[in-house]
């Protein structure tokens with residue numbers, strides 16, 4: 001994972017200035033000083049008093065440069081080269097290796113070289129056919145039209161480091177319900193005529209190929225748009241082309257008024273996730289009839305995604321939207337990684353069905369449902385406390401709050417509430433524990449024949465642990481001593497008494 005927080009940190013110390021000035025000079029749009037604040041804007045952060053206290057400021061300039069090079073150039077290159085292959089590895093393993101990574105590796109390494117092995121694997125991937133491209137284009141256009149047409153209140157996102165307040169149409173939940181109803185309606189009425197959504201399962205290699213190709217080019221477009229035609233002042237270059245492509249050059253780009261991240265993350269990515277697990281359920285039903293393990297996994301994922309869309313406006317105040325710019329990481333991630341990796345447990349279960357029996361199925365279902373509830377309640381506690389300015393109850397008591405002051409980049413002072421009770425009093429990122437437990441609950445129905453159905457879980461653990469560090473650094477920079485106060489009160493990052 002690229003340590004962007006660290007990269008930002010190093011840039012703030014001046015190591016990235018040369019590149020930044022060059023970039024600023026070349027596009028002339030960023031309007032930043034030479035102090036290198038542009039990238040920090042991408043981190044959704046602000047000037048803070050806490051920055052001077054960081055231990056790594058004492059590192060030697062050579063070491064800092066090396067870290068900067070690793071974080072901003074080497075890691076992004078490796079990720080950009082590796083992850084588009086990863087989704088194909090998963091497809092290849094499920095379809096050609098009986099779901100076994102071991103068989104997949106044996107096949108790849110049995111060639112003259114690993115490169116030949118990977119090339120051979122890619123040769124099995126079909127280029128997208130007309131039906132697949134038509135379905136994907138129709139789905140993308142449908143999502144855009146619905147974003148505009150469906151009713152919803154206009155809601156304000158959090159104020160950005162440059163002082164902008166993005167506005168969104170809060171119609172995600174209606175969109176989700178309408179889309180699922182359409183999916184099941186079409187599946188029911190068109191099956192007698194020989195049309196089934198399982199074509200998406202059968203031709204998933206084409207789907208991944210098409211999404212990969214489109215997304216890589218789309219990210220290039222976003223990179224250029226951020227440099228030459230940004231939608232807001234929350235944009236600019238770090239001076240490093242690779243990092244800019246990976247991380248993005250705009251915080252919330254809009255194209256013809258459409259919010260790009262709302263489209264890629266929610267309306268395409270998250271909705272696509274829901275539709276794909278439904279496709280897997282249909283395919284599994286066609287092949288084997290009702291299979292309880294598939295049911296448990298699909299049911300939990302759908303409840304989770306329903307919860308996501310119910311809370312979509314709250315998602316606008318999370319790291320993805322406030323911190324991450326629209327680049328390869330978030331946009332390619334939501335357009336390709338979610339369909340390719342996040343849906344892998346049920347993709348695997350189609351060809352490796354397992355009968356769990358009622359007691360086990362019920363156990364996984366109940367544990368998963370509890371995990372969803374805890375995760376949701378944690379997200380809601382934060383939202384409720386901030387929405388009511390602390391005038392609410394958390395677990396039946398007045399919330400414990402820290403009134404944290406911070407500054408925007410333009411020097412304007414603001415105040416925000418940090419909740420230090422409820423789930424946010426257990427650990428600073430306790431809500432990641434139920435998130436991980438849940439992923440386990442929808443993967444474990446595949447039982448333990450292979451690692452593949454746990455790929456998402458493994459990725460999630462890495463992502464969330466890394467995120468605890470990233471977010472702590474971001475908040476320490478933003479809130480300075482107020483964050484330290486919170487850390488004193490709630491000393492653990494994620495797991496009480498452990499981590």
Ligand SMILES: NC(=O)C1=CN([C@@H]2O[C@H](COP(=O)(O)OP(=O)(O)OC[C@H]3O[C@@H](n4cnc5c(N)ncnc54)[C@H](OP(=O)(O)O)[C@@H]3O)[C@@H](O)[C@H]2O)C=CC1
Pocket residue numbers: 158317318319320375379382416417418419420424428429431432435460463467471474475478
């Ligand atoms: N399945 C997946 O792949 C993933 C799922 N998730 C889920 O997405 C949801 C959002 O998570 P995530 O994006 O990581 O962000 P969080 O919900 O953890 O939001 C982090 C932000 O919340 C604010 N904050 C931090 N501590 C407090 C506090 N004590 N009181 C009030 N506000 C606080 C800070 O922002 P501010 O600047 O406003 O103070 C901080 O930057 C979670 O449910 C998580 O489990 C997350 C990542 C991956």
Ligand SMILES: CC(C)CCC[C@@H](C)[C@H]1CC[C@H]2C3=CC=C4C[C@@H](O)CC[C@]4(C)[C@H]3CC[C@]12C
Pocket residue numbers: 079083265270308315318320328329330332333334337338
């Ligand atoms: C390029 C890749 C190595 C990494 C791509 C990662 C992204 C696909 C994911 C990073 C963070 C993820 C999410 C954050 C928070 C979410 C809220 C939750 O309620 C639903 C899931 C999600 C939207 C989730 C989706 C994937 C990421 C954007």
